[in-house]
Amino acid sequence: MSARGETRLWIAQRTSAMVLAICVAVHLATMTIAVHGGLSAADILGRTRGSATWAAFYGIFVLAVSIHAPLGLRTVASEWCGWRGAGPDAACAMIAVALLALGLLAVAAVTL
Amino acid sequence: MSTLEVKVWRGRADGAYRDYRVPRHDAQTVLDVVTHIQRRIDPTLAYRFACRVGMCGSCAMTVNGKPRWTCRTHVAKVARGDRLEIGPLANLPVVRDLVTDMSIFFDKSMRAKGRFEPTATRTDDFARVQPASAARRAADAAIECIGCGVCYAACEVVAWNPDYLGPAALNRAWTLVNDVRDGARRERLSAVAGDAGCHACHTHETCTERCPKKLSPTAAIAGLKRETVWAALRGEL
Numbered sequence: 001m002s003a004r005g006e007t008r009l010w011i012a013q014r015t016s017a018m019v020l021a022i023c024v025a026v027h028l029a030t031m032t033i034a035v036h037g038g039l040s041a042a043d044i045l046g047r048t049r050g051s052a053t054w055a056a057f058y059g060i061f062v063l064a065v066s067i068h069a070p071l072g073l074r075t076v077a078s079e080w081c082g083w084r085g086a087g088p089d090a091a092c093a094m095i096a097v098a099l100l101a102l103g104l105l106a107v108a109a110v111t112l
Numbered sequence: 113m114s115t116l117e118v119k120v121w122r123g124r125a126d127g128a129y130r131d132y133r134v135p136r137h138d139a140q141t142v143l144d145v146v147t148h149i150q151r152r153i154d155p156t157l158a159y160r161f162a163c164r165v166g167m168c169g170s171c172a173m174t175v176n177g178k179p180r181w182t183c184r185t186h187v188a189k190v191a192r193g194d195r196l197e198i199g200p201l202a203n204l205p206v207v208r209d210l211v212t213d214m215s216i217f218f219d220k221s222m223r224a225k226g227r228f229e230p231t232a233t234r235t236d237d238f239a240r241v242q243p244a245s246a247a248r249r250a251a252d253a254a255i256e257c258i259g260c261g262v263c264y265a266a267c268e269v270v271a272w273n274p275d276y277l278g279p280a281a282l283n284r285a286w287t288l289v290n291d292v293r294d295g296a297r298r299e300r301l302s303a304v305a306g307d308a309g310c311h312a313c314h315t316h317e318t319c320t321e322r323c324p325k326k327l328s329p330t331a332a333i334a335g336l337k338r339e340t341v342w343a344a345l346r347g348e349l
Contacts, residue, residue: 006306007344010337078307079272 001089009071016068023061048110055111062103070096113137114194116187118145120157121199125206129197136194142175142182146198146210159210166324169260173210174199179265181324201265203278217261217280224281225303228288229296239293251290254283254332256325263319263329275308279319279329282310286332289339301336301343310336 001009034044048054070092077083077092114136119129132149143161150157161171166184173182175190176197187196204212232239241248263279264270270278277285285304288294304310310333319329343349 001306003302003305003309003340004344004349006309006311007340007349010311011341011344075307079269084307 009074012067013071016064016071019060019064020068023057023064026057027061045110049112051111055107058107058111059104062100062107066096066100066103069099116145116191117195118149119195119197120146120149120210121206122157122209123206124208127206127209129199136187140187142173142180142185142187142190142196142198143171145187145196146173146182157210158208167258169258172201172260172262172265174201174265179262179322181260181262184324201261203265203267203270204261212261214261217264217278218259220277220281221259221284223303224277224285224309225296225300226281226284226288228291229294231293231295241292245292247290247292250335251287254287254290254327254329257283257287257327258325260324262322262324266318266322268316268318269312269314273308273312276312277304277309279313279333282313282336283327283329283332286335289336298343298348301340302349304336305340305344305349310340313337 073095074088074092077088116134116136118132118134120132121127122130132153134145134148134153137144143164146157146159147161150159159171159173161183162168163170164183166181169181171182172179174180174197175182175185176192176195178190179201180190182198190196198210200206200210200212204214204217207213257280259280261280263283267276267279269276282304285300289297289300294300306312313330313333315330315334317330320327320331323329340349
């Protein structure tokens with residue numbers, strides 16, 4: 001891949017990492033508060049269904065994961081397994097699409 | 113007088129360590145030990161050195177598992193008891209015994225555009241660079257590299273990705289990126305970007321930890337990451 005392309009992928013991974021740092025912290029805090037607050041699954045769904053805020057938050061979370069994780073796997077494949085080039089790139093792109101699809105389905109299931 | 117038990121790598125990549133016994137002295141360097149073996153015990157031992165005072169970068173070897181400049185490394189600092197293990201630098205092909213082929217190391221410096229590209233001619237006046245300017249200070253911080261290869265041998269990313277330019281080449285590129293007289297900034301940033309360049313660095317800082325000149329290639333590489341990002345966003349890569 002060209003220097004420009006690689007640099008853009010690096011920017012994408014670092015930017016998504018910054019987003020994930022915030023999203024993971026908010027998610028963990030939310031889960032902890034929900035569990036310690038004694039909320040049932042029905043209570044939680046009552047708060048998330050129809051909420052544009054939670055849909056936007058977890059939508060961004062899923063988007064960041066689907067960018068960040070495949071790029072990390074691409075690096076692992078390159079450095080640890082010596083897999084470089086179009087093959088691993090295509091595999092990581094498919095993983096990105098799969099993560100995005102599964103994640104957005106899960107977000108839709110709890111917010112729509 | 114005590115005796116050092118020294119294991120020294122002999123042969124090429126498929127060689128093995130051989131045992132030697134060397135008299136131990138005060139203020140003895142690892143290079144002194146290797147020289148004693150070659151001059152008093154086994155003249156077929158191949159190793160490389162020149163200045164013996166930490167200027168030329170020729171005598172780097174792996175000492176007890178870590179790359180070091182041997183002329184400025186005292187035995188007392190690195191010996192485990194009375195034991196030393198001395199081998200060739202890692203991440204480079206072994207020519208014989210303690211001598212490595214450093215061609216790839218220097219070739220990568222050229223791949224990283226590590227050569228100054230002047231913008232002025234001999235008829236122009238001297239460039240005036242303020243010593244306190246940010247660019248000059250950044251260049252100063254990286255400029256004292258002696259090309260010993262210790263950082264390259266220590267780098268995990270070089271071991272994982274043989275195409276990776278390595279800390280020394282990127283450190284040199286950072287010096288030139290900050291040289292206001294240089295005219296190849298754009299080409300240089302393109303040369304050092306990507307998965308074989310600065311973006312492959314994991315910031316383990318092993319190069320910085322091992323650099324005998326106390327430079328920080330890690331900081332230089334971080335600088336290159338920043339500059340290549342801005343160049344990419346401006347469409348200059």
